[in-house]
Amino acid sequence: MKTRGHAALILIAAALLGGAGIVVAHDPADLQFLPKLDRFALAEAYRRGGEVERANLEAEMLPIPGADENAVQLIRDLDGDGDADEIHFHLEVIEVQEEVYPGEFVTFWVFAPMGTSMTSPARLPSPTLRVEEGDVVEITLYNTHYLPHTIHLHGTSQPNNMDGVPHMTQDEVAPGKAFTYRFVAGAPGTYWYHCHVQDQVHPIMGLAGMLIIEPNRAHNHFAHLIPGAGRITSMSKSTREEYQNEYSLVYMDIDDRLNRIPAAYTDPREVEKRMHRDYDSTQRKPDIFLLNGRSFPFTLRDSPILVKPDETTKLRVLNVGARTVYLHTHGHHPTVTDLDGYPVPKDARITRDTFDVGPGQRVDLALRTGNDGFYAAGPGVWLMHDHAQPAASNKGINPGGDHTAIVYDGFMGEDGLPKDPSGHAGHELYFNPDYYKGKIPVFDPAIFGTTVENYEKGWPLTPPAGGAFNYPVRDEASALPRLDLIDTERHRPVASSCPQRPRSKRQIVVKAGRQYARPGEVFAFEPRELHAGRCEEVEIVLENTDEIRHDLMIPGLNPVFALNVVGPKTASASFVTPDEDMTLFLHCHIPAHDKVGMMGKLVVGKGGELKAAPQLTTLSKDRKPYRGVGTVVATTPRAGRLIVNHGDIPGFMAAMEMSFPVTPPSLLNGLNAGDKIRFSIDGASSAIVSIEVIESVK
Numbered sequence: 001m002k003t004r005g006h007a008a009l010i011l012i013a014a015a016l017l018g019g020a021g022i023v024v025a026h027d028p029a030d031l032q033f034l035p036k037l038d039r040f041a042l043a044e045a046y047r048r049g050g051e052v053e054r055a056n057l058e059a060e061m062l063p064i065p066g067a068d069e070n071a072v073q074l075i076r077d078l079d080g081d082g083d084a085d086e087i088h089f090h091l092e093v094i095e096v097q098e099e100v101y102p103g104e105f106v107t108f109w110v111f112a113p114m115g116t117s118m119t120s121p122a123r124l125p126s127p128t129l130r131v132e133e134g135d136v137v138e139i140t141l142y143n144t145h146y147l148p149h150t151i152h153l154h155g156t157s158q159p160n161n162m163d164g165v166p167h168m169t170q171d172e173v174a175p176g177k178a179f180t181y182r183f184v185a186g187a188p189g190t191y192w193y194h195c196h197v198q199d200q201v202h203p204i205m206g207l208a209g210m211l212i213i214e215p216n217r218a219h220n221h222f223a224h225l226i227p228g229a230g231r232i233t234s235m236s237k238s239t240r241e242e243y244q245n246e247y248s249l250v251y252m253d254i255d256d257r258l259n260r261i262p263a264a265y266t267d268p269r270e271v272e273k274r275m276h277r278d279y280d281s282t283q284r285k286p287d288i289f290l291l292n293g294r295s296f297p298f299t300l301r302d303s304p305i306l307v308k309p310d311e312t313t314k315l316r317v318l319n320v321g322a323r324t325v326y327l328h329t330h331g332h333h334p335t336v337t338d339l340d341g342y343p344v345p346k347d348a349r350i351t352r353d354t355f356d357v358g359p360g361q362r363v364d365l366a367l368r369t370g371n372d373g374f375y376a377a378g379p380g381v382w383l384m385h386d387h388a389q390p391a392a393s394n395k396g397i398n399p400g401g402d403h404t405a406i407v408y409d410g411f412m413g414e415d416g417l418p419k420d421p422s423g424h425a426g427h428e429l430y431f432n433p434d435y436y437k438g439k440i441p442v443f444d445p446a447i448f449g450t451t452v453e454n455y456e457k458g459w460p461l462t463p464p465a466g467g468a469f470n471y472p473v474r475d476e477a478s479a480l481p482r483l484d485l486i487d488t489e490r491h492r493p494v495a496s497s498c499p500q501r502p503r504s505k506r507q508i509v510v511k512a513g514r515q516y517a518r519p520g521e522v523f524a525f526e527p528r529e530l531h532a533g534r535c536e537e538v539e540i541v542l543e544n545t546d547e548i549r550h551d552l553m554i555p556g557l558n559p560v561f562a563l564n565v566v567g568p569k570t571a572s573a574s575f576v577t578p579d580e581d582m583t584l585f586l587h588c589h590i591p592a593h594d595k596v597g598m599m600g601k602l603v604v605g606k607g608g609e610l611k612a613a614p615q616l617t618t619l620s621k622d623r624k625p626y627r628g629v630g631t632v633v634a635t636t637p638r639a640g641r642l643i644v645n646h647g648d649i650p651g652f653m654a655a656m657e658m659s660f661p662v663t664p665p666s667l668l669n670g671l672n673a674g675d676k677i678r679f680s681i682d683g684a685s686s687a688i689v690s691i692e693v694i695e696s697v698k
């Protein structure tokens, strides 16, 4: 098992080495990789700074789980003040499916830091980007998606040709192309960025994130890219001068009839037609309300506002949605400090309990805590929510939407949920998907002298007084394909490499890019059918002609083969075929690339029936548990996922680095990168359902 794991690692390493350089075809050589942060600056911050400075520096240097190590590049220190002032972000466009509340799976498109071969750190909302005033900022958009996109920088000051408006300041960035936005960060404040292509729908599909410009300070170290949004632990120097905590809060309202389109159709032409011509956004009816990409009850776990008495917490509020948010804080009266990134003069600062935040607007709030009876009414768990009533629900069922809570120190339970006076009984109900399908009474049936089972028995069948009602009810249409399940299902091993010394050797050149696509496709390989002998060493030479990355993978082969190539570049790696006549499925591992054409097959010897796991779009009937052993690469508790470098999981997946959903996410508590773990996977949901640490790094 161990050797296979290592063999896979070597292949992955080869694949990564092959794709290590980013080359942007249309831009000058200055976009080549440059060294990361100057080591002198590091030493300086360590020597001069205290514990906080060191923690901030570590946050700045910390790799983003699942991202390419060059997804964020910190380049030169232009003003000599000990921190990098040239920041280069590399973003892709990834289709994701998120469980926004229990049982509700919704498809989104997000900007995501450039991923690696095996995992993508794609999350909703698009990442929070942070730079300093005066920084030279570059954001390269690699359009890995099947529709055109751009990036518009909202509220910041940039040259006109960097404004990201299609057909007005630039051409749309077509699939397979890259474009670099370059600007100098102006006035400090809370801004955002979003796609401006078909902007009645693309931003609310998820192509939007917060952009924060921090005031310039010497040795100002902080994490420059935070996947999603939420608590900002590495606060900048100026924020630390006034605040003890900081949060980015991104509100969105969605109409699931829009978001179901990419899940319901596979042909990109049909997605275009349904989304941009059939779907009438003037008739939209928002029914799901998100805070940082989730709805209640997940918001309680993912986005609680954690405070202590007598602190001031900075809340950066952004409304990406299409309706006004009326943000209400129970028990607290925050003060508005900035509107749309610009400071409100001290005399004009307003303190209230409900703040209106219109579409596109940002409101920065100072939330004072304590027990002064004026700004704050004392410790506890205080609800914080959009007071527009429908937003308090998930498709009309309360509690839901963007409900979260201000949670004082000592009021967070061991299970990662705020303590409830009833001992969490209240929360448990809301984690049951049936609750939001309307199948469970919202009150205790005992109130009416009955039980859940007997609830709908005994009431009169005659029409009600005043005639029949015609309620507007939630759409209980048939379930959508579960796109989030494909990843694991497609990686079941169907054959092992020949364990003997290969009997022969061959080289196959594969071209990858948009130019090889056929009608109705966007990306493709050429050729699509590869031939090799049994027990043969095959060297794949992958010529990527696009400006984005492609990742040729034979997921059913154990050890798995993957070759990730970034930009117009050629790389190669080898594998050994099985000693068996068979046909194996191959695809590009980047989400949605196979759906739009990028797949093929490897015929070994005389070939056989195509051995590929079917595209799994509903829960599998596979009730089997699978067991694996591996090393923790990273945990992303807010996304409820674990990235683990695992050995063979017999019958389920070859050795590889993989991101798994974890149920419940509290299993991630206390895990550290480097821990050796034993885990079990539920075959039906492909989720990790138990974790045992065998060897801890701590």
Ligand SMILES: [Cu+2]
Pocket (backbone or CB within 6 Å): 523, 549, 550, 551, 588, 589, 590, 593, 598
């Ligand atoms: Cu691809």
